Each structure stands twice: as C-alpha cells, then as structure tokens.
Amino acid sequence: MALIVDAADYFRVLRQIILAAERELLFIGWDFDFEIEMLPGESDSDGLAPDGFPNQLGAFLEAAVEQAPDLHVYLLKWNGAVIAAPGRLMPTVALSVFGSDRIHFALDGHHPFGACHHQKIAVADDKLAFCGGIDATEDRWDTSEHLPDDPRRVRKDGSPSEPWHDATSALTGPVASALAELSRKRWHRATGDTLKRPASTPADIWPDDLDVDAKDVDVAIARTEPPYDGEPLINEIEQLYIGSIEAATDTIYIESQYFASETVCAALEKRLREQDGPEIVVINPEAALSQLEDDAMHVLRGRMIDRLRAADHQDRFRIFYPVTAKGDPIYVHAKIMITDASILRLGSSNLNDRSMGFDTECDVAVEGPEALITGFRARLLSEHLGVSPEVFEEALQKENLLIGAIESLNSPKGRGLRRIDPRPDGIIGGFLANTRLLDPRYRPGQETSAGQGVRPRHLALIAGGALVGGLAFLAWQKWRGGGPRS
Template identity: 50%
Template structure:
C-alpha cells in the first residue's frame, strides 16, 4: 500500500488506541456477542441505530417454553432490556432511533410505543430527527459502560439474523409475517480500550444533539465487557473513527468517510476489496476508474446484492449501478474489475448489507456507510478503520478478507489464501475456486433501463447529496416534520371523537 495515514478533520474524526478489536461476520454471531456484553453492563448502555425491533429474538430457535434464552433471560430484545434494568437498578439504557423508521415500518410503532411509555424508568427511548428533510440517521453503534463498543452495519431489527451458511429455508429466519427472510450477509466490529471510550463520547454527543439534553451518567471507561464468543483479531492498534453528517444551521457538513474512501483507494497497490449494499457513488466509482486505467494499478473486487428488496428501490439504485458498471468495464482495459453477488446452496441470492473496505493487506474499514451519495454527504454515518503496520496485523487483515471470500464461496479461508498465492491474485483465485452451480459468487450484469428506473436514476431521487440550497429551509428538519405530523394526527383524532358526540 502506498503512503497513507489517518488525518483527523480530513478522513477521520479521531484516532485512538484499541486494546482489542474483533470483526464479527453475520448477525447470528453479532446478536450472541451483543447479548453477552449487554448482560455484563453495570451503569450505562447506549444503542444508536437506524431501526430497532423490540420483538425479535436475539437467539432464534433457542427459547424455552417461557420465551427465555439459555441464559434464563427473555429472548426478545425488548423484554431482555427490561430484565437487565430489573436486575441492576443502577443501570441506565438509552435507545436512539431514527424518527423516520416509524414511517418505513409502521408495524413496529406499537412495540416502540410500549418501550417508550411502559418500560421501567431506566429505559430511555429517543427519536433522532435532526436532519435535513429526506436524510436519515444511519449509524449502528452500541456503547457499554464507556468501555466496549460495537460499530458496523448490523441493525438490531427484523430480517437481519442469519448464519455464515445462509442455509436455504432456515426457519430461524422466519419473520413475523410467517415468511422466511432472504439470506442476509452483514458485518460489524467490537472494540475495547481508549477507542471504545471515544465511541461512548460520540454516542453521548449524538443523544444530546437529538434530544437537547446531556446524559447525566458519569464517564467511567476501562472496564472489561468483552464478549466471550468473539475472538480478538487485533490488539493494541490505533483505530480511526470516521463520520458523515449533513450540515445544520449551526455547523458545516462532515464528509470524513468519503475522504477515507478516496484516500485509501488512491493508496492501493494490489487489491481493493469492497462489500456494500449499493454501488452508486460517483466520487468513489470515478476514483476506481482512474485506478483501473493505470497499467500497474490494483485489482478491484466489489461484492453487492443482486437486487434490492423493493422494486422502486431497485429501480432507483441499480439502474445507476448499471451505468457505473458499464463505465468501469469500458475503462477496465487490463481486466482487473469484478462486481459479484453471492448465492447460497439453492442458488438463492444472498442480500449483501455489509459495508467493508479492505485495501491490500494493510487497510480495513467497517461501518454503516454504503457506496452511495447519501452515505457520502446526506445521512449520518459512522465507520471504523485500522492500518496494519507489522506482519502479524497484516496477516490478520489478509485473513479477514479471505474469510469473507470463503463465506461467499462456501469453502475454507485456507483454500482462498492458497488459491490467491497459487494464482497470483484475488480475481484469478475467484475464477479458480468458482463452482458451476450451488454456493458461490456470480457476475452482476448491467440492466436495461425502464422508464421509471431512468427517471429515478437521472433525478437521484432516493440517492441525493446535500446541496447548499437546502440552507434556505431555515432550519426545518425531519424532526419538525415528525412533530408536525404528530400534531396533525392528534388533531384529526380529537376532531373525529368530537364528531361522534
């Protein structure tokens, strides 16, 4: 990897040391690890997320007849949190959820209201709507006792749980509708040490920004909350925390994540490996195109879902992706670009929700940001990254990449490492390991454009980037829209009752 460094106020917010750092692949492992660490909390838990579903089981298929998990506590996340504060009266739990989630998933409004109104007083539910209209709070962070943090792409909500095997028809993926959810691939991280304390500071600031009040709990980092089920991948390593935040009336925008992408892509020598829900950010794809046109540039492997889960979203995002694929394939005169989607044993497409960058064997980034314009300059995002300087840590970065590829191919990480060594590159190894049917990675082909897809792609209606003209909104945010909607709804309710009299 060429010269690269973390630069606060450019490509990151802060750099801090992590005494332990682990990569967690897929939500089955994450929910188990999260539960273990939450059980160890004594004073303060902060969960910051795009969405929460308080009715999901953290360990599907492991409940007894009373609905308890093997640890004796309720398996559902809402009752589980209530049980924690019943057991520890000094424990305070803060849940910060994007306000727009009520509109996207109205079926979760009642359980959310129950948490808000009926939970013990130590459980505090807040809604984050302090964004320009149309933007969302998209960070996925958990802070426990100022001493442990999870940061990545996994929401604590319905449809996320899955195992590494992405087993066809797995009953544990059953939704409340009775349907079996699509196989789902995701990634997050767990961090302890000084870096975890910085995540706590970030969560506290986020709560204060959204709720206009500070958390009163004292700041007490340095305690051991590491989950036993997660192996430690890195020790005593510097961690960079990078953000995207849209501007508000009293502060400018933050685009550290975009700079982190661009700086790391520019520094790549051998391989750029990306996993993302989308592939639609002009700045990122332009940077990749420039590297593909270099005679000695790096390979580029992008793992994406085959399609979005909703028709309109698919038309909006993946027509743009098709245009960018065509542009990159035209620029790829040295045949170093692949964009692929994973399939399970029944050849069912696995939905890729992970947000990962691995550059050569030195740079690793995991977070909430997608490769789209929203994540570069409209929504609120948070990523974590590290640079491997010694041979041990470089081996770990390589092992993380090989582990991800092995999951997608349904083989062992050792097989991937051997194939890369034998074939002399990642793309050649992928070609050598690919099977004609069953589990594996398949190419994503550019699509023909429908009229709706063309209009949505041209306007970038669902994938905007903040524009300075939005300053003219005089500070009107999603928060004001939600308050206004609540007032209107209450007024209509009272009016309808009055008419019945």
C-alpha cells in the same frame, strides 16, 4: 478488536455485553424491533433463551435493567423508520411508556428533510463498542452458512426471511470511549438532554467466547454528517474511501449494499485506466429490497458498471453477488472496504451519494496489521465461495491474483459468486438515476437549504399525480361503461 460476520454471532455477543453492563448502554441505530428473537429457535416454553433471560429484544432489555440497579439504557432511532416500518411503533411505545424508567427512547429528527440517521453503534459503560452495519431489527438474523430454507430465519408473522450477509466490529480502549462520546453528542442533538459519562466500573466485559482479532492497534473514526443548524458538512467517510483507493497498489475489495457513489466510482475508474493498477472486486446484492429501490439505486449501479468495464483495459474489475447452496441470492448489507493488506474500513456507510454527504454515518478503520486485514478478507471470500479460509489462502498463493483465486474456486453451481450485469434503465429508473431524487447529497460548502432530495413539494407532486391518475382511471372506466373490475 474483533470482527464479527453476520447477525447470529453479533446478537449472541450483544446479549452478553448487555448483561455485563453496569451503568450505561447506548444504542444509536437506523431501526430497532423490540419483538425480534435475538436467538431464533432457542426459546423455551416461557420465551426464555438458554441464558435464562427473555429472548425477545424488548423484554430482554427490561430484564437486563431489572438485574442491574444502576443501569440506564438509551435508544436513539431514526424518526423516518417509524414511517418505513409503522408496525414496530406500538412495541416501541409500550416499552417506552410501560417499561422501566431507566430505559430511555427517542426518535432522531436532527437532519435535513429526507435525510436518514443511519449510524449503527452500541456502547456499554464506555468500555466496549460495536460499530458496523448490523441493525437490531427484523430480517437481519442469519448465520454465515446462509442455509437454504433455514427454519430459524423467519419473520414474526411466520413468513421466511431471505439470506442476509452483514458485519460489525467490537472495540475496547479509547475508541470505545470515543464512540460513546459521539453517541452521547448525538443523543444531545436529537433530544436536548446532556448525558454525563458514566462512572468507571472495574469489570472487564469482553466476552470469553469472542476471539480477539487484534490488540494495540490505532483505530480511526470516520463520519458523514449533513450540514444542519449552521454546522458544515462532515464528509470524512468520503475522504477515507477516496484516499484509500488512491493509495492502493494491489487490490481493492468492497462489500456494499449499493454501488452508486459518483466520487468513488470516478476514483475507481481512474485506477482502472492506469497501467498495472490494482484489482477491484465488488460484492453487492443481486437486487434491491423493493422495485422502487431497485429503480433508484441499481440503475445507477448499472451505469457505473458500464463505466468501469469500459475503463478496464487489463481485466482487473469484477462485481458479483453471492448465492446459497441452492443458488438463491444472499442479500449483502455489509459495508466493508479492504485495500491491499494495509487498510480496513467497516461501518454503516454505503457506496451511494447519500452516505457521502446526506445521511448520518459512522465507520471505523484500521491501518494494519497485515494478518488482521488479509485474514478478514479471506474470511469473507471463503464464506462467499463455500470453502475454508485455508483453502482460499492456498488458492491466492497459487494464483497470486485476487480475481484469479476467486475464479479458481468459484463453482458454477451451489454456493459461490455470480456476475452482476447492468439492467435496462426503464422510465422510472432512468428518471430517478438522472435526478438522483432518492440518492441526493450535499457538497462541501453547501448549506442545508441548498440540498437536494425528496422535499415536501416532491411529496405533494407525487400525491397530486397519484390523485389525478386515479381520477382519470375512474373516468375512463365510467366512459367504457364497465366500472371498476376485480
């Protein structure tokens, strides 16, 4: 097992695994952008990376298939991503239609309306699997230094991309085979096609330059799958979160894109009300990626912060966002929870209701060894605080408390962590928070028809409201006698 932080390291290792695969590559993802450069700033005049293969993801996959005559590549992408990022559709169609007939692409619509296929899995030859939070798409690439104004951190149109923090895992052994089987089942549900397990290959494909963080450990796979086609809800991830929170004795460390899950908040609130319960540290982004997302998710976050601070009678709760050396916010996309020195969970699930019972998610978890778990926590926090892991461990030993160690190293200027406070609800934010229209979930025992969320009737109401509002505005302008103004 290896734990990989930030997409610069992940994309570099992923290229090595793609080139080493002989039979089958499975990619199960929220989105793929086949025009991204996997190693930004490293292309030569012909668009080749230092390994001699095309730097762009789509061309790289075609070249990998061309040099491996028995290799088939399967790419399964959430169908809603086509709407979320329509500009990526044409490169996808081009790869599917004009690329190798051994590259197979499909859109996954096997979920209730409004739900999202959110798993982020890649498996090579049933031998090595990646499972975590990193998508092979635009805006994900960054180094762990999160350098201000890094010229490599740029979109295809030349505009700068914001600093981005993320994480994934690399796994071999039975868990890699199990993740491959999960991926093949997902492909079958989405397409109706059954993929056979590939013939075994003798080669060891673990990259030489990827440090092994642990060997011979038991790994759990936890899933969220909404009820669909008569199948019941699977909420193993929710159970894993709550069980880990209940078992914690000293510390609960969380990194998540959101902080809005009702059941997880209730479990944390209960622990804060205890006498001498665990410290709780949450790392979140400062703001969401859009105003609508901010209204939908961070109003809920603010309410949960208020609840937890009210329950925190021993000053054991903190929620921060990380910043660069210039003080710019770093967007947190990682999905991690570490409890004490015993349990590490990492995957695709966020701390919102969707990830507990609406979207399709996949996490992995290990219980021990202690050195792996405490070392990874030190690795993450030292990155956020701009110090070495050794310096962080020294501060932790001195302070004997996680919050004390963080605050002793947290500089008020430059790289560090900044406090998150609730924001006013606002009309739209209050409505979205009260209804959880964009953060719905199913409960155990609920059928798909009983679910909540954005339904066709909601879209019709939104469209109708926009039309009525537009007509009313034009009528008002005409009444004023001015007509539309620029």
